[in-house]
Amino acid sequence: MGAKEDLEILDKIASEFKIKGEMRRKGRIWLDAPTEGFVDFCKWLKERGFEHLSAISAIDWPGEGMYELAYHLWSYLDKTLITLKVKIDRQNAVMDSVTEVWDGSAQAHEREIHELFGIEFEGNNNLTPLFLEDWEGLPPFRKDFNWREYVGEKYYDRHNERERVYYD
Amino acid sequence: MSARSTMTDTMNANESTTINQSQPVAEDAGYDFYFGPAHPGSGNFGVKLRMAGEVVTSARADPGYLHRGFEKLMEYRLPIQNSVLSDRICVLEALNWNLIHAEAVEELMEIEPPERAKYIRVIMAELSRIQSHIIWFGAFCIGTGFETGFKLAFGYRDYILDLFEMITGGRVYPAGYICPGGVRRGFPDGATQKIAQVLDQIGRMVRIEEIEHPALTARTKGVGVLNLEDAIRLGATGPVLRASGLKADVRKDDPYEVYERFDFEVPAREEGDAYARYLVGIEEIRQSARIIRQALQQLPEGEVIAPKLKRIKLATKIPEGDVYIRNEVARGEAGMYMVSDGGDKPYRVKIRGPSFLHMIPVLEHLLTGAQIADVPAIYWSLNVCPADLDR
Numbered sequence: 001m002g003a004k005e006d007l008e009i010l011d012k013i014a015s016e017f018k019i020k021g022e023m024r025r026k027g028r029i030w031l032d033a034p035t036e037g038f039v040d041f042c043k044w045l046k047e048r049g050f051e052h053l054s055a056i057s058a059i060d061w062p063g064e065g066m067y068e069l070a071y072h073l074w075s076y077l078d079k080t081l082i083t084l085k086v087k088i089d090r091q092n093a094v095m096d097s098v099t100e101v102w103d104g105s106a107q108a109h110e111r112e113i114h115e116l117f118g119i120e121f122e123g124n125n126n127l128t129p130l131f132l133e134d135w136e137g138l139p140p141f142r143k144d145f146n147w148r149e150y151v152g153e154k155y156y157d158r159h160n161e162r163e164r165v166y167y168d
Numbered sequence: 169m170s171a172r173s174t175m176t177d178t179m180n181a182n183e184s185t186t187i188n189q190s191q192p193v194a195e196d197a198g199y200d201f202y203f204g205p206a207h208p209g210s211g212n213f214g215v216k217l218r219m220a221g222e223v224v225t226s227a228r229a230d231p232g233y234l235h236r237g238f239e240k241l242m243e244y245r246l247p248i249q250n251s252v253l254s255d256r257i258c259v260l261e262a263l264n265w266n267l268i269h270a271e272a273v274e275e276l277m278e279i280e281p282p283e284r285a286k287y288i289r290v291i292m293a294e295l296s297r298i299q300s301h302i303i304w305f306g307a308f309c310i311g312t313g314f315e316t317g318f319k320l321a322f323g324y325r326d327y328i329l330d331l332f333e334m335i336t337g338g339r340v341y342p343a344g345y346i347c348p349g350g351v352r353r354g355f356p357d358g359a360t361q362k363i364a365q366v367l368d369q370i371g372r373m374v375r376i377e378e379i380e381h382p383a384l385t386a387r388t389k390g391v392g393v394l395n396l397e398d399a400i401r402l403g404a405t406g407p408v409l410r411a412s413g414l415k416a417d418v419r420k421d422d423p424y425e426v427y428e429r430f431d432f433e434v435p436a437r438e439e440g441d442a443y444a445r446y447l448v449g450i451e452e453i454r455q456s457a458r459i460i461r462q463a464l465q466q467l468p469e470g471e472v473i474a475p476k477l478k479r480i481k482l483a484t485k486i487p488e489g490d491v492y493i494r495n496e497v498a499r500g501e502a503g504m505y506m507v508s509d510g511g512d513k514p515y516r517v518k519i520r521g522p523s524f525l526h527m528i529p530v531l532e533h534l535l536t537g538a539q540i541a542d543v544p545a546i547y548w549s550l551n552v553c554p555a556d557l558d559r
Contacts, residue, residue, distance in 0.1 A: 051400050057505040057518035072492050079421045083492055104529030105403030131232040141240055
């Protein structure tokens with residue numbers, strides 16, 4: 001698989017879905033997708049050979065009031081990595097689930113993001129927490145969760161002379 | 169009466185009173201069985217099994233006992249600190265994770281490490297892979313009751329740990345030996361000869377491992393069969409995927425560092441059972457040794473750290489941007505997504521450990537319908553590491 005084939009994929013995406021992307025280097029395609037028709041676009045990509053959902057990353061941008069989700073897809077056929085980025089509103093953090101496209105793998109990735117960022121995935125029937133035990137606070141990987149403050153409050157004693165330094 | 173059946177009877181008797189309170193009791197209601205987290209054979213990880221007699225009817229993974237929040241910790245630290253932190257993502261293959269972190273920072277900062285450093289990185293990453301596969305072999309043996317294999321493995325692993333101590337200063341944790349820009353220091357005198365000697369020792373061990381021990385084959389052949397379609401659907405990678413029939417390896421398909429310069433095979437098998445995964449692992453040790461021998465032969469002279477970073481400044485700005493790095497580690501595909509907003513610390517780091525999917529969807533799928541006695545064999549045949557699942 002060479003750079004030429006990567007550009008062909010990009011052209012095809014641009015003509016069929018009106019989604020513009022860039023090829024940063026051979027085998028690395030980056031796309032910004034809209035939320036409407038996202039699952040259909042993913043289905044098309046999977047049929048095109050992108051069978052392996054390597055990971056889903058969430059990035060919190062509180063200043064811009066949104067979450068960004070990055071889907072990293074690999075094609076065993078074309079040997080190309082597509083990173084598909086989509087932005088959702090931070091106040092109403094709901095996203096369509098891609099479990100019907102990538103099944104078990106998507107479900108686990110979405111469970112993790114739901115727990116650590118508090119994003120809802122519509123259509124995922126198992127969003128039970130993975131890592132945290134009886135957690136009721138703010139999802140801890142959000143930028144507005146201050147873990148230093150949390151650790152201080154929870155694990156250090158303000159009145160203990162040796163532990164007071166954590167508060168100063 | 170054996171210890172296991174006594175336990176089963178006790179659990180059956182108690183089922184309606186204590187164990188099964190939350191679920192409605194059906195007529196053929198089974199019982200819950202916990203494999204881990206306090207089980208010596210499970211690592212810091214639990215699986216809740218729903219049993220009917222000796223058969224597992226459903227399995228639910230219970231991770232989180234090793235969750236340290238690396239992704240969040242890295243947002244508060246400089247790349248040079250994160251480099252040391254990245255060791256800890258997986259205890260058993262610290263150098264591979266060091267390499268992934270270094271590659272992510274380099275690609276964002278547009279630094280090219282010197283040639284010699286790239287070769288040293290490949291040698292260290294492959295030694296780390298061999299060492300991790302040896303632990304896999306050992307854990308797999310003890311999980312199936314073949315203790316000789318376990319002792320053999322941990323004895324031979326020490327040769328590689330001695331090498332790590334000589335080269336990086338740490339036996340298990342290299343403390344950021346592979347850092348952004350190259351490696352911390354070059355090989356000490358005599359290191360290349362010693363690596364060659366250790367490879368000979370490992371070759372001897374592989375020959376012993378290859379003998380078909382009835383103790384192992386009887387417990388693993390035809391056990392935990394994962395077909396190719398399920399493997400792809402559930403996101404299996406690395407040796408697990410290859411044992412199910414797909415010859416996919418990041419080192420071959422998407423080469424990083426200098427892997428495209430070496431001649432090596434990607435072993436794959438069709439059977440998809442625990443024994444096939446074991447055989448793939450053994451062959452990979454041999455192929456890694458082949459790569460190291462070639463790298464030692466081609467090893468160029470020169471610097472080991474990029475001139476730009478020779479005197480590492482503590483706070484170097486990372487240019488704005490994002491990058492996704494994929495590497496082949498011993499367990500499968502490892503990834504790191506790093507986002508920078510132009511500050512001196514990464515804005516967001518996402519770590520993709522291969523065990524995440526192997527230990528949740530794949531494990532739950534394989535355990536459903538299995539015999540209770542096969543649970544450890546299936547569990548360890550997946551080459552799992554709770555540390556890179558929980559992060």
